[in-house]
Amino acid sequence: MISRIDLRGTAFPEGGIDRDLLPRAELDVEAALEKVRPICDDVRHRGTAALIDCAHRFDGVAIERVRVPAEALERALAELDPAVRAALEESIRRARLVHREQRRADHTTQVVPGGTVTERWVPVERVGLYVPGGRSVYPSSVVMNVVPAQEAGVGSMAVASPPQSEFDGLPHPTILAACALLGVQEVYAAGGAQAVAMFAYGTEECRPVSMVTGPGNIWVAAAKRLLKGRIGIDAEAGPTEIAILADATADPVHVAADLISQAEHDPLAASVLVTDSEELATAVEKELEVQVAATKHVEDRIRPALSGRQSGIVLVDGLEQGLAVVDAYAAEHLEIQTEDAPAVAARVRNAGAIFVGAWAPVSLGDYAAGSNHVLPTGGCACHSSGLSVQSFLRGIHVVDYSREALAEVAGHVVTLAEAEDLPAHGAAVKARFDWKVPPSK
Numbered sequence: 001m002i003s004r005i006d007l008r009g010t011a012f013p014e015g016g017i018d019r020d021l022l023p024r025a026e027l028d029v030e031a032a033l034e035k036v037r038p039i040c041d042d043v044r045h046r047g048t049a050a051l052i053d054c055a056h057r058f059d060g061v062a063i064e065r066v067r068v069p070a071e072a073l074e075r076a077l078a079e080l081d082p083a084v085r086a087a088l089e090e091s092i093r094r095a096r097l098v099h100r101e102q103r104r105a106d107h108t109t110q111v112v113p114g115g116t117v118t119e120r121w122v123p124v125e126r127v128g129l130y131v132p133g134g135r136s137v138y139p140s141s142v143v144m145n146v147v148p149a150q151e152a153g154v155g156s157m158a159v160a161s162p163p164q165s166e167f168d169g170l171p172h173p174t175i176l177a178a179c180a181l182l183g184v185q186e187v188y189a190a191g192g193a194q195a196v197a198m199f200a201y202g203t204e205e206c207r208p209v210s211m212v213t214g215p216g217n218i219w220v221a222a223a224k225r226l227l228k229g230r231i232g233i234d235a236e237a238g239p240t241e242i243a244i245l246a247d248a249t250a251d252p253v254h255v256a257a258d259l260i261s262q263a264e265h266d267p268l269a270a271s272v273l274v275t276d277s278e279e280l281a282t283a284v285e286k287e288l289e290v291q292v293a294a295t296k297h298v299e300d301r302i303r304p305a306l307s308g309r310q311s312g313i314v315l316v317d318g319l320e321q322g323l324a325v326v327d328a329y330a331a332e333h334l335e336i337q338t339e340d341a342p343a344v345a346a347r348v349r350n351a352g353a354i355f356v357g358a359w360a361p362v363s364l365g366d367y368a369a370g371s372n373h374v375l376p377t378g379g380c381a382c383h384s385s386g387l388s389v390q391s392f393l394r395g396i397h398v399v400d401y402s403r404e405a406l407a408e409v410a411g412h413v414v415t416l417a418e419a420e421d422l423p424a425h426g427a428a429v430k431a432r433f434d435w436k437v438p439p440s441k
Contacts, residue, residue, distance in 0.1 A: 001288055001303065002259075002271070003312045004281065007321065017328040019379060025239050025268045025310035032222035036193035040201075040223055043194050047203035054194040055163050061189075063169035066198075067205045068176060068187040076176035087367070088139060088178055094370035095147040102389035103151060112409075114402030121393045124232070126156040126207065128199030130214030131175055133162040133191060135266065135301065139178035140367050144374050144387060145214050146182045152392035158206060159184055160198065162191025192216070193223035200227040213387055215240075215374055234387050238377040239310070241270035242362055243331035243351075245322050245344070250275075250337035251358060252283035256291050258335060258361050259284070263305035264297055270310035272329065274322050281313045323347055330381040333362040350382040407433065 005021065042050040048066055055061045077085075108118040129145035132138050142159065149157050159179050161171035170176065171189055179187050188206060190198055202208035211232035212224060221236040242262040244255055259271035275281055292302055305311060316322045319338065326334055330350035338344050341357040348354055352375030353365055365371045374387035385391075410429045417425035 001292065002285065002306045003309075004315060005312050006315045007325065008315050008317050012321065012324055017324055019328050022314065022325065022329050023270060023272050023310050023312040024379070025241075025270055025308070029218060029222050029225055029236060029238075032218050033226055036219055036222045036226060039193045040197035040226060043197035043203070044201040047201075048205055051190050051194055051198060051203065054192070055169065055189065058192055058194075059163050059165070061163040061165045061169045063163055063189060065205070066188050066190055066203070068170055068189055070185060072170055073176050073180040073185065073187060076173040077180035079173065080177040080181075084139075084174065085177070085181070088143065088181055091140065091143050091368050092147060092182065094368055095143055095372070096151065098370035099148045099151040099372070099389050102148070103153075104390070104393060104395075112405050115405035115409075116400045118398040118400070120396045120398055122396055123153040123155070124211045124392050124394065125154070126209045126211075127154050127158075127392065128196075128209040128212040128231075129157055129159045130195055130199075130212060130216050130220060131159055131161040131171070132214075132216050132220075133164065133171055133175065134217065137172040137174050139172075139174045140373065141214060142175055142178035142182065142184075144372050146179075146184055148372065148387055148389045149213075149392050150182070152389045154392050156186075156207075156209075157184060158186040158188060158199070158209065160188040160190045160195040162195075163189035193219045193226075196220060196223035196227060196231075200231045211392070213374065213391065234374065234391055235376050235380060235384055236378075237374070239268035239270060240265045240333075241272070241310070241331055241377055242333045242335065243272045243274060243326050243329050244335040244337060245326050246273060246275045246277070246280060246335075246337040247319065247339060248277040248280055249339045250277075250280055252280060252287045253291075254358055254361070255280070255284050255337060256287035258363075259288065259306070259311075260291055260295060260302060261361070261363055262333070263302045263311070264295075265301065265305075267301050267304035268308065268310060269301070269305040270308075271306055272312055272314065272331070274314045274316060274325050274329075276316050276318050276322060278315060281315060284313065319344065326351070327382075330376075330379045332375045332377045332381065333365065335360070335362060352376050352381045352386050403432075 051066045055063045104121045106120045131141045161175050163169045199209045199212050213234040215237040224233045263271050327350045332352040334351035335355045336345045345354050345356045366373050372387045376384040413429050414426035
């Protein structure tokens with residue numbers, strides 16, 4: 001069901017392991033660009049009419065309007081299962097605890113007497129938050145997008161999620177209920193590249209936004225890449241992935257269950273075990289057969305995901321090599337199931353989120369750890385972070401110098417301007433002193 005890659009005895013070069021040796025899904029965002037370009041152009045020129053056509057073409061739904069009526073949001077919340085509501089409320093509470101602590105304070109540095117630089121943190125004015133709605137329903141993604149935006153102080157936000165034929169062309173009611181629970185009143189029945197284009201260009205119903213966040217399929221990722229610059233984006237999120245670094249102390253029942261939990265998302269989801277214990281690898285393979293047979297979504301998602309080239313068991317010589325592998329892989333979710341897991345986790349450099357020990361499965365982070373589950377995929381965790389309050393903040397430097405403070409450094413400014421052959425830069429300083437610049441100290 002799941003393949004093995006044996007790296008034991010392999011000498012890693014000084015620069016680290018070749019990423020091409022590791023399991024990874026083929027995701028050609030560049031090829032998808034040319035398919036989403038006409039969709040985005042159509043939305044740009046025809047607005048709501050194009051979105052209605054896309055709903056029919058891609059979602060098989062006939063809709064007359066894209067914006068979700070307020071009464072539909074109210075009804076969805078009123079009809080929400082009490083147990084689901086309680087779980088969402090607890091998820092929101094924990095997410096707020098974590099994200100509220102991320103808010104940055106303005107800070108002023110006195111460079112010289114009379115000369116200060118203040119770093120001021122300003123929230124993005126308006127954001128578009130994308131919530132997937134294909135094979136599964138993700139009210140948790142509403143929480144993970146909305147809470148950090150709210151805690152950052154974003155003043156205007158809109159949520160988009162694909163229309164569903166079984167719900168009269170509206171997004172799934174649990175998604176609508178989560179929006180209502182969070183106080184989000186601007187919600188659109190739009191999915192895929194067309195939703196990103198709606199946010200970027202605006203329509204008759206939806207004002208343009210400055211930034212788009214949230215996970216999605218390859219068409220969403222391609223539209224984000226295409227429109228980046230016109231809008232800010234969080235990341236080009238691809239199929240979900242889990243890596244587990246485990247040794248002989250790990251429980252194969254836990255490891256197998258966690259691998260399956262990610263495979264459940266999508267046939268392209270990646271489930272990777274990195275271990276120095278062949279006994280654990282064999283036990284996990286046996287446990288996968290048992291657990292997969294007893295679960296849901298086997299043939300359409302789990303089995304294709306586990307047997308695909310993006311998943312596998314990687315055998316290594318020891319913990320040091322295992323750490324090198326997981327750092328090279330840079331997983332969206334990384335579990336550490338080893339002896340002294342906290343110490344091992346502290347040595348990891350590249351991961352979207354790290355889950356430490358036997359009692360912190362990725363599922364906890366998906367819903368109720370307080371952490372954010374909108375995370376970098378496809379190896380991007382080596383340079384990118386997950387969604388947070390900082391994602392919605394912009395740092396602005398405010399420079400305030402007195403005449404005396406400028407005079408003190410004016411000579412250096414003029415010298416550097418002339419060294420760069422930009423004399424007008426120096427002249428802008430000289431003009432303030434009748435072209436007489438005192439020597440810099």
